[in-house]
Amino acid sequence: MTSTPFLAVFTSPEVQLPELTSYLSLDGIHVPNDRPYVWQNAVTSLDGVIGLAEIGCTDAGPIAMKHMEQVKGSLTDWRILNFGWACADGVLVTGANLRNEPEFDGWFTRFQDLQNYRQTNLKSPDHPLQIIVTNSGELPLDHPVFQRVDLKVLIVTGGRGSRCLAERGKSENVVVCGEDVVDLRQLMKVLKESYQIQTLDISTGGAFASDCLNLGLIDEVRYTLSGQICGRVNSQNQQRPVLFPNVRFNWVDRPAGLGNPLIHYLGIRAVDEHFVFVRGRVEYR
Numbered sequence: 001m002t003s004t005p006f007l008a009v010f011t012s013p014e015v016q017l018p019e020l021t022s023y024l025s026l027d028g029i030h031v032p033n034d035r036p037y038v039w040q041n042a043v044t045s046l047d048g049v050i051g052l053a054e055i056g057c058t059d060a061g062p063i064a065m066k067h068m069e070q071v072k073g074s075l076t077d078w079r080i081l082n083f084g085w086a087c088a089d090g091v092l093v094t095g096a097n098l099r100n101e102p103e104f105d106g107w108f109t110r111f112q113d114l115q116n117y118r119q120t121n122l123k124s125p126d127h128p129l130q131i132i133v134t135n136s137g138e139l140p141l142d143h144p145v146f147q148r149v150d151l152k153v154l155i156v157t158g159g160r161g162s163r164c165l166a167e168r169g170k171s172e173n174v175v176v177c178g179e180d181v182v183d184l185r186q187l188m189k190v191l192k193e194s195y196q197i198q199t200l201d202i203s204t205g206g207a208f209a210s211d212c213l214n215l216g217l218i219d220e221v222r223y224t225l226s227g228q229i230c231g232r233v234n235s236q237n238q239q240r241p242v243l244f245p246n247v248r249f250n251w252v253d254r255p256a257g258l259g260n261p262l263i264h265y266l267g268i269r270a271v272d273e274h275f276v277f278v279r280g281r282v283e284y285r
């Protein structure tokens with residue numbers, strides 16, 4: 001078993017496999033009986049912004065400072081995210097991911113060393129199942145993720161979304177979980193029981209992830225804390241998307257027996273002066 005220091009510095013921004021496996025080891029995790037083991041991955045500014053939402057840059061890249069060549073830690077963030085995709089049986093994204101990233105052709109690792117790790121060490125299929133969750137059914141059906149023959153894609157929706165998709169001729173690989181909107185507990189159960197998903201990466205924005213947190217469905221978080229402070233609105237005075245828009249700190253509304261999420265930090269990493277990387281187990285106190 002690899003040693004997993006609590007606090008450490010990555011020796012290079014292009015963080016190599018031994019340091020990735022040490023930081024993000026899945027040794028000893030407990031996969032619940034009724035759902036996969038679930039982690040969320042996100043990059044966030046210090047004030048909780050996960051996308052600038054400016055015209056021409058609706059993705060997460062600017063928060064990770066991907067456009068700034070001198071910021072080496074953006075590569076580390078990208079490697080950590082890609083390592084999660086390499087380890088997961090399924091990666092879950094939302095309609096918003098597809099609408100905001102019309103050119104991104106799938107949530108699978110782009111690095112050959114991580115792909116080799118997936119296939120040789122984990123003996124997993126070439127790519128994780130691409131799980132796209134939508135309530136409205138308003139998906140761009142010409143998105144590149146639907147064009148790749150090497151990717152298995154599953155759309156999960158409720159009754160409303162399935163009608164919308166059917167009207168547009170899409171019923172293949174569409175699963176209905178819930179009545180009008182998606183029942184997230186049922187979704188997780190179906191992924192485990194019908195699709196054999198033991199490990200699930202949630203690479204969504206904050207709205208979906210915090211709905212899952214509210215229901216106690218996330219076991220682990222992997223956050224890249226970017227040194228940026230973005231402000232809550234974009235140049236058009238519209239709210240920017242944030243990491244925890246829906247977490248309700250209202251004990252009365254919480255499901256019976258489920259306390260508020262509390263992060264128990266498992267590992268903290270640094271690489272250059274712009275980012276801190278944290279991994280934590282979610283406890284529900």
Ligand SMILES: NC(=O)C1=CN([C@@H]2O[C@H](COP(=O)(O)OP(=O)(O)OC[C@H]3O[C@@H](n4cnc5c(N)ncnc54)[C@H](OP(=O)(O)O)[C@@H]3O)[C@@H](O)[C@H]2O)C=CC1
Binds near residue numbers: 043097203206209242
């Ligand atoms: N910094 C980061 O790490 C990341 C940033 N992003 C960025 O975040 C922004 C989007 O964030 P955010 O608005 O929070 O979006 P989310 O990714 O959380 O997606 C919201 C959409 O997800 C679907 N959805 C939300 N909750 C549920 C639910 N309970 N059940 C079923 N479907 C649900 C709906 O899709 P529909 O409308 O189709 O019904 C909704 O519009 C984008 O700018 C994106 O680029 C995205 C991923 C990671």
Ligand SMILES: Nc1nc(O)c(N)c(N[C@@H]2O[C@H](COP(=O)(O)O)[C@@H](O)[C@H]2O)n1
Binds near residue numbers: 077101
């Ligand atoms: N943690 C993290 N770091 C980044 O740099 C990210 N971009 C994301 N977001 C996820 O990555 C997908 C592709 O994003 P880009 O188009 O490269 O910005 C995006 O769909 C999110 O799932 N997360």
